[in-house]
Amino acid sequence: MARHPTLVIFGASGSLTFRKLIPALFNLHRKKRLPEGLQIVGVARHAYDDESFRNELAEALRSDPQAPREPDAWAGFARAIRFVKGDVSEPDGLAAVRRVLDADGGRLLYLALAPWLYDKALVSLQRSGLAAPGPDEAAWRRVVIEKPFGRDLESARALNRRILEVFKESQVFRIDHYLGKETVQNILVFRFGNVMFEPLWHRNMIDHVQITVAESGTVGERGAYYDGAGVLRDMFQNHLLQLLSLIAMGAPNRFEANALRGEKVKLLDSVRRISPATAGRHMVLGQYDGYRGSAGVRRDTKTPTFAAVRLYIDNWRWHGVPFYLRSGKGLAKRMTEITIQLHRPPHNMFELTNGRSPEPNRISLGIQPDEGVHIRFQTKVPERGMEVRSSTLQYHFNEPGVPGPDAYERLLLDALNGDASLFMRHDEIEEAWSIIDPLTRVAEDPDAPAPPSYKVGSWGPPQADALIAGEGRAWVLDTASERD
Ligand SMILES: NC(=O)c1ccc[n+]([C@@H]2O[C@H](COP(=O)([O-])OP(=O)(O)OC[C@H]3O[C@@H](n4cnc5c(N)ncnc54)[C@H](OP(=O)(O)O)[C@@H]3O)[C@@H](O)[C@H]2O)c1
Known part of the structure; x- marks a missing residue:
C-alpha cells in the first residue's frame, strides 16, 4: 500500500487556514510541487464534514480576488482534503484524528491555534499517540508552531521545554513567516x-x-x-x-x-x-x-x-x-x-x-x-x-x-520536505x-x-x-x- 504523507492542520476552521494555508497549498498543487499523494486533514471543534469543509474553503477562495480561478485544479486538490472533529484541550479529543491517519506515512502536525492552546495541544498530541515515532524513516513526524512564540523569555523557555518533551528539536518548525x-x-x-x-x-x-x-x-x-x-x-x-x-x-x-x-x-x-x-x-x-x-x-x-x-x-x-x-x-x-x-x-x-x-x-x-x-x-x-x-x-x-x-x-x-533552515x-x-x-x-x-x-x-x-x-x-x- 502507498504510504501517503499527511498534513494535519489543527485550527482548520480559523482565519490562518482559510486566508493563508489553503491558498498556499492550492498554489503549490497547481505548480505540481506538493509531495506525491499528500493528504490534508483539517481539525477543529466546528461541526464540518468533508464536503461542507471543502465547500467553505472553495467559497473563501472564490471571494479572494488574488486567488486563481481554476475549478478543475481545485476539484483535484479538494479530493485530498478531509475534516475530522477534534478538541485539543480534551484528554481524548484527538482519538478520532488518530483513527483516520495512516501510521506508516509521514505526518506534519500544524498548530494553527491561538497561542494559549499550544501547551494543551502538545500534551494532546503526545497522549493521543499522534506524535509517536513511526515504524521507520518514511513515517516521519514533524510539528509546526505558529507565532507568537511565548510573550517573554520565561514563557518561551517553558514552551520550548514542553515541545522538547514531545518532539526532538529536528522535528520542530517554529514559524516566522518573514x-x-x-x-x-x-x-x-x-x-x-x-x-x-x-x-x-x-x-x-x-x-x-x-x-x-x-x-x-x-x-x-x-x-x-x-x-x-x-x-x-x-x-x-x-x-x-x-x-x-x-x-x-x-x-x-x-x-x-x-x-x-x-x-x-x-x-x-x-x-x-x-x-x-x-x-x-x-x-x-x-x-x-x-x-x-x-x-x-x-x-x-x-x-x-x-x-x-x-x-x-x-x-x-x-x-x-x-x-x-x-x-x-x-x-x-x-x-x-x-x-x-x-x-x-x-x-x-x-x-x-x-x-x-x-x-x-x-x-x-x-x-x-x-x-x-x-x-x-x-x-x-x-x-x-x-x-x-x-x-x-x-x-x-x-x-x-x-x-x-x-x-x-x-x-x-x-516543512513537508524536512528543511528547517527558514524556521527558528x-x-x-x-x-x-x-x-x-x-x-x-x-x-x-x-x-x-x-x-x-x-x-x-x-x-x-x-x-x-x-x-x-x-x-x-x-x-x-x-x-x-x-x-x-
Ligand atoms: N490569521 C492570520 O493571518 C495569522 C497570521 C500569522 C500568524 N497567525 C497565528 O496563527 C494562529 C491561528 O490564528 P487564526 O487567526 O487562524 O485564529 P482563529 O481564526 O481564532 O482560529 C483558531 C482556530 O482554532 C480552533 N480551535 C480553538 N479551540 C480549539 C480546540 N480546543 N481544539 C481544536 N481546535 C480549536 C478554532 O476552531 P473551533 O472553534 O471550531 O474549534 C479555529 O479553527 C495564531 O497563533 C496566530 O497568531 C495567524
Whole structure:
C-alpha cells in the first residue's frame, strides 16, 4: 500500500487556514510541487464534514480576488482534503484524528491555534499517540508552531521545554513567516552569493544601518490581542530581529538549517542588551491617535503601537556601528526596507551647492512592497562644472505588479520536505526574547508615562526623528518608489 504523507492542520476552521494555508497549498498543487499523494486533514471543534469543509474553503477562495480561478485544479486538490472533529484541550479529543491517519506515512502536525492552546495541544498530541515515532524513516513526524512564540523569555523557555518533551528539536518548525519571503532570502544571496558587497560589510565602511518595518493599517479587529502585546512583541522580537540577524551575521559555511541558525544565534548573542535603566536613551515609543478608541483596546492603555530602538552589536565587525530599528502601525506607508549607509567621503574636492556636505553611499534592500536593491552614489551634473548629485542604481526582483509567491508556500513546502533552515531554533527565539524583555518591561512599567502620540499617516512621534538626528543622521526610505 502507498504510504501517503499527511498534513494535519489543527485550527482548520480559523482565519490562518482559510486566508493563508489553503491558498498556499492550492498554489503549490497547481505548480505540481506538493509531495506525491499528500493528504490534508483539517481539525477543529466546528461541526464540518468533508464536503461542507471543502465547500467553505472553495467559497473563501472564490471571494479572494488574488486567488486563481481554476475549478478543475481545485476539484483535484479538494479530493485530498478531509475534516475530522477534534478538541485539543480534551484528554481524548484527538482519538478520532488518530483513527483516520495512516501510521506508516509521514505526518506534519500544524498548530494553527491561538497561542494559549499550544501547551494543551502538545500534551494532546503526545497522549493521543499522534506524535509517536513511526515504524521507520518514511513515517516521519514533524510539528509546526505558529507565532507568537511565548510573550517573554520565561514563557518561551517553558514552551520550548514542553515541545522538547514531545518532539526532538529536528522535528520542530517554529514559524516566522518573514523568513518565507523571497526578498528576505535574497538578503542571503545578495550578501553571500556575491563578493562585491561583503568587503564593505564592516565598521570601517559602514556608518549605520536602518531597518524600517512600517504598517499603514491600524489594529483593526486585532485590538484585544494587540493591546496585550504591543509593537515590541508583535514586530521586534520576531521580524525586526530576524532581519537584523540576516543583515549582520557572519557567513554560514553552507545553506543548511543548523549552520544558518548557528550564525544567527551568534549574532543575536552579540547584541548589546539595553537595561531598563538606560532604555530611555535608546528607545522611543509611540501610540497613534485614536488607538484607545479601537475595539478590544483598554481606554487608558499605554501599549505602544510604534517603537524606534538603537542597538549595538558587540563584535569585531560591528563595534560602534548603530543599528536603528523602527516599526509601527498607522504609519504613512506599508513598507519594509533595510538601509546600509556608508561613511561619507573623508574629504571633498567637488562643488557642493548650498553648503551641503558630501553625500554618503547607501545600499537599500526593499523587502516590501518594492522588492529590490537600490544603490545610491554620486554622479556629475551635466554641463555644471564639477557639481555633483546623488543618483540611484536600481534592481527589482519582480516585474511591476507581479507579486512573488506567498511566504507560506515556501514554508509549507520546506516543512513537508524536512528543511528547517527558514524556521527558528529554540535558542534563537530565546536570544531574541532576552533582547526584547528589558524593553517591554520599560514599556509596561505602571509608573511610566503614556507613550507620545502620533498622527495616523505620519512616520511616528517626532521623538523618533530626534533619536537619530541627535547623532547627525536621519531616517531614509530609498525604495519608496514610483512603482508602489
Ligand atoms: N490569521 C492570520 O493571518 C495569522 C497570521 C500569522 C500568524 N497567525 C497565528 O496563527 C494562529 C491561528 O490564528 P487564526 O487567526 O487562524 O485564529 P482563529 O481564526 O481564532 O482560529 C483558531 C482556530 O482554532 C480552533 N480551535 C480553538 N479551540 C480549539 C480546540 N480546543 N481544539 C481544536 N481546535 C480549536 C478554532 O476552531 P473551533 O472553534 O471550531 O474549534 C479555529 O479553527 C495564531 O497563533 C496566530 O497568531 C495567524
